[in-house]
Amino acid sequence: MRAVFKREFKGLFHDITGFLFIAAHAFFVGLFLIDHCMKGGRSDAEGILSKMAIVMAVLLPILLLKIKNGVRKDTESFMRTLPISAAGEVIGKYLATLAVIFISVILTLLGFAFIGFFGDINYLSVMSALLIYFLFSMLFASIYLFITVSLKGFNASAIVCYAVSVVIFAFGFFGVLLKKVGGGILESIARRVSPFLRVDEVVYGIFDITTVAYFLVLTVLFLLLGIFVADRRRANARGGVRS
């Protein structure tokens, strides 16, 4: 796991991928902060995290697809000669992705601190919103990792990653629309299930511990699914199990 983490994390900065991700993330944070806080005259910097959740959902596949792109059939056979378990491989890749996300989140926090020079910031709200934003990113990273591990082709992985993010976003959007026409049980379900709406709730001051549990449970679930798929693939490459 440590070896995979080290290799993948370094690999993300071998070319511009890691830098591009952090720069694009920082750019949107700056852009939204200017729009929300500077132009809007507000100090609730965490308000931008609803929009940033969409940005994160769009940017994250770049990292996972870069990691996938480094894996070819022959490098897979190289990995199989080493004592690295399927779980170690999947979790190593996941942690490398999380490390880059963490850098971006820290930069976001610095951006918020900068806004603090111009107005009062409620750091408790900021930290809780950033925590949920990080958990949201963890969930999407695990979903995308599961997709890239499951699918063989690079293009297919890219298409499915973005298709899934659109479906998840549409589900949340559907919930917002339902609220406008009176809500009901469907709106309540959408609000509970959509990760985007979960982030919205926290950003607007409703911090619920079930939201933390929701993100953690789903993240672990998708990670386990990814490990299961990677393990099955290895077993197939190894020639199955003894009958």
Add this chain to the structure above:
Amino acid sequence: MIEIRGLCSKALNIDSLNITNKGVYGLLGNDGAGKTSLLNVLCGNSAYDSGSISVCGHDAMSEPMEVKYKVGFAPEDFGFFGDDTIFETLDFVGTAKGVPSEKRYRQIKEALELVGLEGQRKKLCAELTLHEKKLLGIAVALLGNPEIILLDEPMKNESEEEKEEIAELIKMLGKHKTAIVSSNEPIDVEGFCTHFIILSKGRCILDSSAEDIHSAIDPEIKACDGIALSISDVYCVLTHEAEEGDK
């Protein structure tokens, strides 16, 4: 060290094979004889249908991870990560094998010196020649100080000079470790192997030390020539006999 009993898989059918001593074992056989398949099951990379393989006391089927710590494997086509340097590749392998950092850097230095790549540690794997890839493969197999080294066709597609360089390297390894070297050209390995294992269609048709190998052949054939037969001659006769027997 290695104990095979009743091994049966798609490509292999070996009743019994024991490797107990240090030295260089030449694993010979024509294309499709099962050499790569045998190396793959020995390092826990491939599964098998029945039988048992014990490698340093670990079952290759149920404990492949433990086996991988004990065995260094250099496959014929090593797919290194092209954007990693030689040093990064070795560091990755050393970390994966759980070697602590101080020991790891020492082992990397020693392995690079041994294979003669110490001056190219910053070279990208994508830029390596086939020979350099084979040398790096051997360096990779050495990390973690495994008891057994498996080298799949290290001489294939190499020039005579390169073959000599690799032969010297393997000879040196055989003094301290058990090295199993596969080849379908006996002439490439006969100069440095202390033992020979010959496979034909997945079956082991000879398992003998270099000194004893001549006795494995029919004395009448020996008498015909009246001169000492080389390993290549023995190999040709035995594989021919095995193929005739199958017909």
